[in-house]
Amino acid sequence: MATTPVPGAAPVRASRMNPWVLAAGLAVVVPLLAILVLNLGRDPHSVRSPLIGRPAPAFSLPPVGGGAPISLESLRGRPVVINFWATWCVPCFEEHAALTAAARTFREAQFLGVVYEDEELKTQAFLAERGSSYPSLMDADGRTAIAFGVFGVPETFFIDGSGRIVEKYVGPMDRRTIAELIARAKGGAP
């Protein structure tokens, strides 16, 4: 690189490669870029459930409007679909019709709703207005939601006849997805 020459000036040093700088630079740059590139496109907000393939947590919850508690244990032998929902959740409105219809169609499976962070009166009013074909249970202290690793609503768990969680679906469901996942849950029954 040129500089104005001064009489008797020391010559500008010719550049040579500094191997240490190169090594250090590569040691930093390559892993950093690799990690960032590999993670592009992943959504950090969707966390995969560790419960898939494992026994579903046991619970015994009272239905909305009162009555004897229903326990998961008592439903062994049939596939169970557990849908966590709430009246304040807009996508839950959307999937309510699909779930209600599916519960009537797939009579071999037991559908259950679990109400997440909501009030009993509001839930009753909602169900009275919209109708339902399966019981919804009140999870008053949120323990069951925690045990199932619920992040928000709607989340739906598909459990096979032996009590193992086959799949967890996050977001509103449509009829085709429900059918697919019930088939998978049935496939695992003893």
Next chain:
Amino acid sequence: MKRLAFALLVLVALPPLAAAQVSRAPAAPAGGIGAPRSQPLSGAELDARTNDIGALLRCPVCQGLSVADSPSSMARNMKTEVRDKLAAGYDQEQILASFERSYGEFVRLDPPMRGVNWLVWLGPLAGLVAGGAAVAWALKRSSRNAAAEATDPASAPSDLPSRDTLPADARLAGAVRRARELAYGWPDGIPPKPRSSAS
């Protein structure tokens, strides 16, 4: 100087080492978490431990907040669960494992020591050691260079003032530097080092 460096090294290295002893963690058990392994707690100690463990759990519906800090109802429910388990006599690792069974490793704010997680604890320690070595090497090389300069016959002429010393007056200093630049060819009027090593 060496003692100072050693003291700092120990100071900075302590916490990761301590952490390594404390939170070595097996994978969350697939079955239950087993029977309570510790004494049931109550009163102020129960509150304090609930807060401690709450600070180690990530609130799943918030962004990065711990269960102890988050006001959301999910976090409060989780905190109640921690409290109940402590009152029943479960210990910290069991409680953390029970949440890990439901939510995955994601819910632990303190990375448990297993597998590749060791890197995050040992990395800074390794950095400290490597950095300390680099500083020691730089100082050693500096003393070697100083020794070489003392015996180097090509160093700055001894009848001139030291290269760092210039008059305080700005214009005079500028003139001296320009004169040196013209007379000796030193860029900026500051003599370059005869060796070609980088600083």
Next chain:
Amino acid sequence: MIPALGRTLILLALLAASGGALVGFATGARPTALGWLWARRLAYAFAAFMALANVVMEYALLSHDFSVSYVAHVGSRSVPTWVSMVSLWSSLEGSILFWGLVMGVYVAVATWQNRDKHPEYMPYAVGVWLACGAFFSFLLAGPAQPFATVPSPAMDGPGPNALLQNHYLMVIHPPFLYSGYVGMTIPFGLACAALLVGRLGHDFIRPLRNFLLLPWIFLTVAIVLGGWWAYEVLGWGGYWAWDPVENASFLPWLTATAALHSALLVERKGVLKGWTVTLVIGTYLLTILGTFMTRSGVFNSVHSFTQSAIGPTILLFLAAALIFSVVLLTLRVDTLVPDGTLETGPSRDAVFLVQNLLFVLFTFTVLLGTVFPLVVEAARGVQMSVGRPYFDRMSVPIGVALLFVMGVGPALPWGRATGQQVRSALLPPLLTAAAFAIVGLALEVRNSWTLLALFFGGFTAQVTISEILLPVRQRMRAHGEGFLEAFGQARRRGQRRFGAYIVHAGALLAIVAIGVSSTMGTSKEIQLRQGESTTLGAYALTFVNAERVSEPHRQSARARMDISKNGRPIGSLYPSMNQYESQREPIGTPAVRTSLTEDLYLSIHNIDVDARSVGLLVLVNPMVGWIWIATAIMALGGLVALVPSWRGASVSVAAREPIVAASPEGSG
């Protein structure tokens, strides 16, 4: 019309920047007066076009022109005017436009100030700056286009994120942050110029240092403003959560601080040139990494803008900048030949190296922790978190070590010191240190790290104050001046040094305050009905009533809490819960009563106006107010150190101090 005008301005900025970059590099390789003239003109043109584009966007926001895509995104007729104004930087594309404005201003100022100085360096520097400017213009012209035309504009828009409307800090935090962040581009260009030219002369370290210090001041204030915002707005009672985006602003601050210190050694002794240049380049690369972290959606953060297409584009720029920097350093760092040597024995030089090491270690640790979840995901396919407990545990010892080094360094003389000198330098502050620790013990501090912080805080406080007063005392003795006159004279002759020690005083205050506030606080969660009281520490709080407050953009439920301390009533606090139309969860606004010793902090968890009950989180946080004061002191010290150098004052060359009794007159 407005969208087309905006797009045109951005395109012109892109052309000016690209052209200017090419001209700059060409002129650097073959210096000509005409080349330098055109490089300058294109730099000014870039700045002007960016500024105009921002003016156009502000006009569109304030006139609610929903045919502009960005306004349709964040504009709203129902928000206050100031919210409309600050919406410029509230969301993704607008914030990049604002980035362009700040960059344009910095480039214009830096170019103009050096238009007839450092002729062999400046064209290269302008070339690098405009290359960076070209990238951001490209982002605005393509992936992050704020001026796209909306085919059928709506009558109204959703308004910016509700959280951003909650507090006036939204007005000042982003401008400060960008002035700090974006400002790091300037020293980056200067450092690259030094490498390309193959020399880092005494004259050129000066603008490099000045343009490092100016953004540093902004960044320091911005980081703490962010903490203050989290404290006053978010309601969880803390000010720093080691969120990835918070870390993104902290990382370049650490390397910039290290660079400022090692630049001092370059200026004084002509050593560590290559290292300083590396730190400066690293600072800029961390700002680009930081902007990637914030905008790519890859990191789990409360602050991140939603995931968008610009992530991969920024990553490409980051990769290019990383490769360019590594190649440049590999080939050219050896040309930066040192003019002196480091002192090896116990001396300030050696402590400088240790301090640099600590800053770099801190940077590495925070970066590792932030990036680690991505590493594990790639390696094990498992999602995990590295959260506050980890970062707190790692940063506490490093912070305390820095506090210690900040005291030991200035206590030791520059040259090689004898054992006797070391002892006499370090012993007196140890007494002050012990005094501080004893006071801490008396005030019931039991956490060993906090006690250590108090101990070293006392040590460093004594050293800092005596270093500030040293030239004053010497003048009083040598010239017989009175204290005030000696102080004024000493300050004028050694203003940079004076400013530096003020910054140190602020930093030590901040570290001690952070230590005390993190470990000595008390808290309580309680549910209260109307008329009920509770106590925490010396405070008694009574829930008097709850009322609804209606504002055009939100509905609030506000609780009135009457406070008394040690039996005496001291007023009322009004924490509230705000419901915005666009959010499901209401957002709480805490109420904080700050005093010099402690903060009383109230945050609502749940409130029922009709049932007259409120669920509260009550915190007593000691010494938090001192953190904000300490930051102001640091910023003030930075300004004091910056101002005389800016005016190009007398060439203050580091006089080589005799081994006995350092004479600091005229030194930086």
